[in-house]
Amino acid sequence: MTLDAVKAAVLLFLVVVVQVSIVSAYHPLGGSADLVLVTLLALALLRGSIFGAIAGFSAGFLLDSAHLSTLGVTSLLLTVGGFLIGRYGETTARDRFHAPFTSVGVVTILYAFGTLALRFVLGDPAPLSRAITELPAVFVWNLVLTMPVYAVCRWLFPPTDPGHRIHDVRLIGVSQTAPSGGGS
């Protein structure tokens, strides 16, 4: 767990640096990819809700600091996003092929409107038209990044305690037992 935390911290730090230095400078198709969000969601899917929430808080803090913007805004959004996707991974999504794409797609949209809402609440400029204009491109680029980023994260954070996986299912109401060690 400690090793995972260290790896996640280093990974998120590098991703934040790359995001603020390189990725955010390009707006192909009218929007920029959110590498931090995609990486965070991949981590949350692989390591669960608590890990995702803490990683989201840290990444948000770094992003806000790098942009010298109001601290806590991005942390709040990424904390919630990391937690929700972590729960999704803990419950139904783990090992499903479409889970990363579903997570990234849904959270990208929620994150955009969440950012807009928070900025509106704080009295910062929150142009809805601009957000809506950029959202399709951000959505597409995030989905494009999902597969490679998830592959890298899965390589860095391989699935743990396979013993918890349930491979056999006993149907309710049947009289015979399942074959031992089946499916593993």
Add this chain to the structure above:
Amino acid sequence: MPRNRTVSRIAVLGSPVQRGSAAGNSSTRSSALRRRLVLGTLIIGSLVLLTLSFRSTALDSTEGLAASALRPFEVAANRVARPFQDAAGWTKGLIHAKAKRDALQREVDELRRQVSAEQSAIHENDTLRNLLAYRDSARFPQDFHGVAARVLTNPATSFDQTVTVDAGSNQGVAPEDVVVTADGLVGQVTRVFSNISRVMLITDPDSAVRSADANNLAAIGIVEHGSGTSSVVLSRVTKDKKVNVGDTVITAGSPGQGQLPSLFPRNINVGRVTSVNASDTDLFKQIQVQPFVDFSSLESVLVLIPKASAHP
């Protein structure tokens, strides 16, 4: 074959199954409690950060510290990415270079056309201004008014020294009207249509203009076509009349108002004397005259219409 429901089935590998509660409800509850605790703490932390950052400057030093810590890495990332960014930019520029070149070429062509049109307009403007100045000057013949016309066609052959102009009977032009420019005499109208006329130049073999030396008005002769396409001669000037090279030849008009008056009003410049010869056997001098008008680049002319016969 009926399905054997008595045999348990192997589930799909890694199928999403809620973790069982075999370990005990207390463990599940503590895990859920821990999750909520962590989430609540982080959300409250975020809100505290947000509030402090938004309402005070207490976190400025922390933020600055974090930003300063990030700065070297950002710079390094920029430096690492710069060659790739340059390469990407170069590639992108290369891809779009042809399209840009074509667009710029079209723009250059369009600008050239515009420049050419503007130069032509400027030149035409100068020509028309000269005509206007000539029409308003004292040299302009009395009892005439000028109708400006654009030259449409130049002489077709050296034997057919005529041009067409875009003024006709609708503009008051009539056959035998005299055509001039600010430089001098051009010729006379030979055929008239509604909006177009044919003008015979003074270099045409059929042209004959009663003219005189401006320095010696007694030296009267006929300006006719010469040996070249753009030269004329002043013929019928007797040897006793003094004509010098460089003298200006003007139309003589018909001062006496005889029965057959000249069609050309008096005092219109025709040309300059370039040579004067007189052989013993000839009765008249051989005077070469270079017309003032450049017939090869005629653009606009004035058709002199007698005021008495002018159309309304």
